Amino acid sequence: MKKASLYGTGALLFLALTGCAQQSKSDAAAQLNDQSVMALNWFQQSGEYQALTYQAFTTATYAFDKAQSLTGKPKAVIVDLDETMIDNSAYSAWQVKANKPFEDKSWSRWTHAEQANAVPGAVSFAQYVDSHGGIMFYVSNRDQKDYAATLANLQRLGFPNVNAKTLRLSTTTSNKQARFDAIKNEGYNVVLYVGDNLNDFGAATYHKSNAERRNFVNSNHSLFGTQFIVLPNPLYGDWESGLAPGYNKLTPEQKLKVRADALKAWDGK
Numbered sequence: 001m002k003k004a005s006l007y008g009t010g011a012l013l014f015l016a017l018t019g020c021a022q023q024s025k026s027d028a029a030a031q032l033n034d035q036s037v038m039a040l041n042w043f044q045q046s047g048e049y050q051a052l053t054y055q056a057f058t059t060a061t062y063a064f065d066k067a068q069s070l071t072g073k074p075k076a077v078i079v080d081l082d083e084t085m086i087d088n089s090a091y092s093a094w095q096v097k098a099n100k101p102f103e104d105k106s107w108s109r110w111t112h113a114e115q116a117n118a119v120p121g122a123v124s125f126a127q128y129v130d131s132h133g134g135i136m137f138y139v140s141n142r143d144q145k146d147y148a149a150t151l152a153n154l155q156r157l158g159f160p161n162v163n164a165k166t167l168r169l170s171t172t173t174s175n176k177q178a179r180f181d182a183i184k185n186e187g188y189n190v191v192l193y194v195g196d197n198l199n200d201f202g203a204a205t206y207h208k209s210n211a212e213r214r215n216f217v218n219s220n221h222s223l224f225g226t227q228f229i230v231l232p233n234p235l236y237g238d239w240e241s242g243l244a245p246g247y248n249k250l251t252p253e254q255k256l257k258v259r260a261d262a263l264k265a266w267d268g269k
């Protein structure tokens, strides 16, 4: 009887502890999502975000015009899609509201809904390039299974010349360098890259730490605004996984700690 009772107490304790662990796990996951709220407020509500995207595309237009023409090689502009030309912040906001992590399945449902909006200034820029002797290449790491929906979404928003030649999604790797090289090898004079992630400008920062990514930017600072045009994205990006080695495989609790530990704070004295 006593043994059974002890067993019962132990089982209850076990249940209580695992219950606590699960609770804390879901708390940590919810906390991770909640940390996106201010970034989403800024992205979706601030005039400053819009001002920055217009600024980026105005700079891109100047840079396109200024870039050297090469005889027999049409000028090409390579742009990323997500959070560069199109706005998926409603998906990120859904993650917060529904307390869901990023998952391929829900992302694919979002892309198939074709509800992404254009980033302010993006369509006008693409139309400018298209009507001034240039060709747009839309190089994204969206999945091939989302190709038709992505194409339809872009066409509906008014992006020009979106077709099987110019829309290039991820095939075997998220490293875009091979796709960039292929466009050059097809005879195009690539004059400009536009993106929200350093990986949109080449392989130099692929899977690198933030220290290495910052070094790349510092060493190549004169290319920004002339050959590389950056759109602001505080919602997600390789800057997040660059916070710690193996970041994407960490538990929500570990990610929270990495984020907190990365803060450079005043000592308050």
Ligand SMILES: [Mg+2]
Residues within 6 Å of the ligand: 080, 081, 082, 083, 084, 195, 196, 197
């Ligand atoms: Mg992007």
